[in-house]
Amino acid sequence: MARTKRSGYREKIIQTASRLIIDKGIADTSLADIARETGISKGTLYYYYPSKGELIFDISERHMRHITEKIFAWIEESRQGLQPEELLKVVFRTIISSETRGHIHVYLIQDALTGNPSLKQRFVQEYGHWTHLIEEGLRKINDNQEDYSSLARIILPLIDGLLVQHLLGVRGDSLDAITRYLTAARLQPQ
Template sequence: MTTSKTTKSTSATRNALLEAAARVMVAHGSKALTLEAVAREAGISKGGLLYHFPNKEALIAGMLQQLIDQKTASLKHELEQDDAPDTPGHWLRAYIRSYENHNTHSGAMQSALLAAVAENPELLKPWQEKFADWQRQIEASELDPAIATVIRLAINGLTFAYLFGLGVPQESLHKQVIETLLKLAQQ
């Protein structure tokens, strides 16, 4: 097998294990996340799982990193698609649209975040660092930093409303909220 095929196979197995872990937590809660349950769900031996993730914390860290990678890729895509890249608020508008286009209300995200906090709050450090970086980008967006930060916090609040079922707005209101935030990010 060539290195390229081995890398693709390893990546595919890692992704299958991360998806299996999310399915276990969505179906049974974070307490049910065991290496045995994930291996069984993925149809792989526990030894095969341990090759990729030597312990439960590494598995949860992998889930969280996968979410960061997906959000970052979505954000990059939105930055490239923006029709006004050299205008104030460009980065912030991409952040808003990436929220809409990245399935942030997924059960997998909720499970990974809850499991991370329950297992070891230190596992959230990559998320904390990424959000700090995004905050710096938002403050540098050439908009009033307070307004830009309010917009980010509104998006984060919307995310958590969906994650925890806290006053989730109806679809029409949700769309109006996003449109309002995009307008604010153009001023």
């Protein structure tokens, strides 16, 4: 029972902090704000998260895990016989359509770039991992062992760029053209 209550508090804190970060940004969200919005005392919050950095790291870890799961799902779908162009559209749309996670992703990147070295290091590690997963997915789609590292390194920042454009409200009409181009590029491994 105590373990369930603890994980319930932790979950509630993470959910509230995520919402506040989306609304106010990381810099303008304080632990006091999070405690107040969660409906717990600052002491209780500090029991779970002695620093804002630790809370941000947990939010980041959850976010990274979610994106990694999406990429794993993409790899599994590639075994289901989807055409490569359709598969890429599904991946792009799935990742960029989550507004809440998208906002958190952008805020976390901003924080990593503007002074949070541990978060920056975490992104560096995860981007390497995600690139590897994309390469693996491309090999499975094409049923070969060619080197798709260059194409994977194009797809990953493309996802970030499409996400930012989506959050800004830029029309996504170019997604069909982008996936056609990438599908053609996949036929020419580097």
